[in-house]
Amino acid sequence: MNSMPELIHTPVFDANLRAYKSRQHRVIVNEGSSRSSKTISLSQLLSLYIPLKEKKSITIVSPSLPHLKRGARRDVLQVLENAGIYRDEWFNKTDQVYNYPNGSYIEFFGVEDTSKVHGPSRDILWINEANLISRETYMQLAIRTNETIFLDYNPADLYSWCYAVADKPGNKCIHSTYKNNLRQLTKEMVDEIESLKDADINLWNVYGLGLRGTSQATIYTHWQLVDHFPECDDTFYGLDFGYNNPSALVKVGIRDKCIYVEEIFYETKLTTNDLTEVIKIYGLTRSCPIYCDAAEPKTIEEIKRMGLYALPAEKSVYDGIQKVKSYPLFITRNSTNIIKEIKSYKWKIDKDERVLDEPVKFMDHALDAMRYAIYTRLNKPKTVLVYSY
Numbered sequence: 001m002n003s004m005p006e007l008i009h010t011p012v013f014d015a016n017l018r019a020y021k022s023r024q025h026r027v028i029v030n031e032g033s034s035r036s037s038k039t040i041s042l043s044q045l046l047s048l049y050i051p052l053k054e055k056k057s058i059t060i061v062s063p064s065l066p067h068l069k070r071g072a073r074r075d076v077l078q079v080l081e082n083a084g085i086y087r088d089e090w091f092n093k094t095d096q097v098y099n100y101p102n103g104s105y106i107e108f109f110g111v112e113d114t115s116k117v118h119g120p121s122r123d124i125l126w127i128n129e130a131n132l133i134s135r136e137t138y139m140q141l142a143i144r145t146n147e148t149i150f151l152d153y154n155p156a157d158l159y160s161w162c163y164a165v166a167d168k169p170g171n172k173c174i175h176s177t178y179k180n181n182l183r184q185l186t187k188e189m190v191d192e193i194e195s196l197k198d199a200d201i202n203l204w205n206v207y208g209l210g211l212r213g214t215s216q217a218t219i220y221t222h223w224q225l226v227d228h229f230p231e232c233d234d235t236f237y238g239l240d241f242g243y244n245n246p247s248a249l250v251k252v253g254i255r256d257k258c259i260y261v262e263e264i265f266y267e268t269k270l271t272t273n274d275l276t277e278v279i280k281i282y283g284l285t286r287s288c289p290i291y292c293d294a295a296e297p298k299t300i301e302e303i304k305r306m307g308l309y310a311l312p313a314e315k316s317v318y319d320g321i322q323k324v325k326s327y328p329l330f331i332t333r334n335s336t337n338i339i340k341e342i343k344s345y346k347w348k349i350d351k352d353e354r355v356l357d358e359p360v361k362f363m364d365h366a367l368d369a370m371r372y373a374i375y376t377r378l379n380k381p382k383t384v385l386v387y388s389y
Contacts, residue, residue, distance in 0.1 A: 013041035029166040030152035030211035031178030043075040051104035065110035065337040072128040126150040135161035137289040238373030248366040263335035313372030320375035
């Protein structure tokens with residue numbers, strides 16, 4: 001097994017392959033818009049081309065293992081399956097290592113596992129969504145990488161350590177947009193991205209054109225990261241429904257007049273039955289209040305009948321945002337999608353450059369769930385909640 005199967009690929013794959021084969025670049029950075037094929041292109045390169053042609057040790061990391069399983073790892077395994085070379089017996093699911101017959105292997109881990117960040121070296125490193133990890137973590141991984149480092153990210157941050165790495169002489173920065181991947185995108189996907197042209201010029205620049213963020217209209221600027229969700233005086237949940245878009249469940253706690261938030265799950269393609277089973281897997285019972293998108297009363301009722309305490313949320317968007325902003329806000333480090341969303345959550349700006357009291361409706365599923373819970377729970381005098389089923 002020493003030749004790469006035929007595969008459908010984009011110019012982003014070609015650019016990464018050329019950069020890698022040149023042997024001229026220590027770091028190859030993929031900086032670009034939403035759906036530009038950054039992740040799938042690197043998945044193809046690192047799971048097919050490199051390990052089949054060369055005996056290499058490859059590490060793929062993300063901000064957390066759940067984030068990695070939903071993203072880059074899933075894409076890598078799908079690429080292998082589509083190419084007809086995935087073998088279940090080659091994948092050690094306990095250690096998260098995929099072994100090839102020629103001695104190559106790919107290991108997967110989240111950077112919350114510090115023992116692995118500070119662990120053995122490898123030949124090649126890929127950091128998926130690199131702007132969501134710290135520069136210190138990057139440095140620890142980099143010094144343990146013998147050959148090439150790949151990074152990918154959407155450039156949503158106004159300032160990021162990734163930009164200095166991308167711009168360093170000798171490193172290669174590959175810029176991409178969704179237009180590099182049009183053959184693989186549905187009309188709905190393209191329309192969602194292109195709708196940002198009229199909604200927010202900064203989000204269009206970042207997620208449409210792949211340019212670096214410059215907006216000053218960020219909604220939440222007062223949040224901080226914490227390592228763990230603490231014991232709280234009051235704990236409750238928020239749920240935003242989706243199907244093609246993610247369903248998002250967040251845990252919210254109040255302690256010493258501060259709000260703590262943790263991402264529980266963030267998944268697409270969940271039916272109501274799936275959603276209920278996943279919620280129960282995470283330990284929620286009929287005594288745990290879950291504030292849900294009130295626009296879907298049928299789904300709320302179905303969840304209640306399956307033994308969970310689902311409640312319609314208050315949906316005033318502006319007032320809800322102001323309520324969230326009125327408390328110190330702490331987000332756990334493992335809440336990857338909340339962090340990603342909150343960095344890009346912006347007020348709309350009109351054609352006269354005036355900031356409006358309305359957020360851009362884009363990539364906000366976990367933040368909606370957070371707002372449902374906080375505003376509904378804290379906007380009224382506290383009452384005893386009684387389950388009626």
